Amino acid sequence: MTAERRGSERLVDLLSGQEEKLVGQWIEGVSHTLRGRLSAGELGHELRELYAALVAALRSGEDWRAEAFSEVRALLTELSRNRARQGFTPTETATAVFALKDLLAPSSETAQEDITAYLRLNRLVDALGLFTVETYAKTREEIIGSQAEQLLELSTPVVKLWDGVVAVPLVGTLDSARTQVVMEKLLQTLVDTGSDQAIIDITGVPAVDTEVAQHLLKTVVAARLMGAECTISGIRPQIAQTIVALGIQFGDIVTKATLADALKHALRRLGTENPAVAARSAR
Amino acid sequence: MTERIPVLKIGDVLLVSIQTDLEDQSVMNLQEDLAARIVETGAHGVVIDITALEIVDSFVGRMLATTAAISRMLDAETVLVGMRPAVAITLVELGLSLGGVRTALSLEKGLALLAGADPVRADRA
Structure with a gap:
């Protein structure tokens, strides 16, 4: 239990310690995959907000379904909805979340403790990534549904x-x-x-x-x-x-x-x- | 006692205008009345106006078909006029195509059809 607790704290420390630098790296990584189809300001705003919410939520645990993560989930839902509407691919949408992992990627000099923290983050990010893709798919289905309805309306002139x-x-x-x-x-x-x-x-x-x-x-x-x-x-x-x-x-x-x-x-x-x-x- | 549907005579044609949703008994009464009136008046045409009819079940649908067949036996061509789209769709879904019954969009067209019906009948024969 105490080891668990310590791992959690270490992860929060790592993420909040160099917040500015890490967020900068994240934004850069993500904007690279989007190839300038989303303005840097918009993307930066989105990710900064998400990062802050994630760190805040991590302080109270790592279960992404918990109450503490509701803001993270809401932000992710909004992000994937927007991406789906703007015509980004599922990969481009999910990469935004998965790119978080690279920030704490361990090297040969990384302390054992930090590697544990990294693995914890990995698990969490995977879950959040899947959640994003799921929301993305749901949004696409909604779009298809409403389009089918529109088609029905305009396709039958007498x-x-x-x-x-x-x-x-x-x-x-x-x-x-x-x-x-x-x-x-x-x-x-x-x-x-x-x-x-x-x-x-x-x-x-x-x-x-x-x-x-x-x-x-x-x-x-x-x-x-x-x-x-x-x-x-x-x-x-x-x-x-x-x-x-x-x-x-x-x-x-x-x-x-x-x-x-x-x-x-x-x-x-x-x-x-x-x-x-x-x-x-x-x- | 169920109300009776009036059968009106206009020249050579009998007009049945159905104004309310039909009960089974009143359709059966109508069938009897109509057959009696055709014989009585020697009419050569029957127009059944169902413009006001909103609900038709399989029984009423079948009775309309048999009524038309009975009239034809008595040498009176029957035209069913003014069927609503919803009623037509229902009858098709019920599998009733009322084969042999002539139809027209409105009372006016139904009467016109009967007026010009003789040559058509000659064609068929």
Whole structure:
């Protein structure tokens, strides 16, 4: 117990003894890995604060989960969050913490006592480094999550092509959540604009598997239930091959190769249903 | 006693406007009333307006399909009009595609569809 205590005290002594010099070395080491992408002043401020908090916390123990380390953890969280947002790599983020070890790196003349202190610091820094990386990963996941949400919002425009014809140009991979949004938006637009014809253009969809086809079929059937006709257009040769190879039956759903063909078809359908519209669209 | 849904006659067409969410019993009553009225009036078309319907379960969905089939047997083309997007999505998720039922976006379009329905029927036959 006493040896333990002494080791702890020695570590604090070592760190606080030459504080200015050590922090300077630390900042220099870290700024080297960041290659000037963060201003020296900003980095210095960050690390100085962290160093002071670390030394203060060490005075009461070495358990990084303890209450005494809460400020250190808060500073590290902030640091890794900022790094994640600014686009630094996990290595660059973690190096900021791991560089602390080099400050007390022992040489052949180092006293036994100091080596023990160094090893203790090592263990602590490793734990803090992992904590930093974990926070970094968590932040990145949050960013990805919010981006996916934004993508969902802007990826589904429903455009009006003609009186009574609306189209949804789908871009990107379709999954259940996106199809749900597309379906709701398309059906709502049908009601709002009173359109009889809907075109789903899948030129921008990279791949169609059974699940995506299922989603498309559901949308078409739902539109049909509401009294609108739905055409699927923009089927590329490879996709047609995949669909047939997978054995997906589109049944009596009209499919066209291009959006232009689909529009022509929709206008013709409008015409047969209502001669007045046909006369108008012919003009 | 559950309330009865009125079946109105406009020229050659019977109009059923459903204003409240349906109970099972009232749908069954509607089916009987409608069949009786078609025979009674000799109507050639039926429009069922479900604009106000917000909730549809599998039973009501199936009853709508059978009602349409019964009307067709009695030589009255049935058009289901004004289905809400949410209802359409629910029916699709329930696996009910109401095959054989004609649909239209609005009452006006449904009536227009029936007015021009004869040539279409001739095409099909």
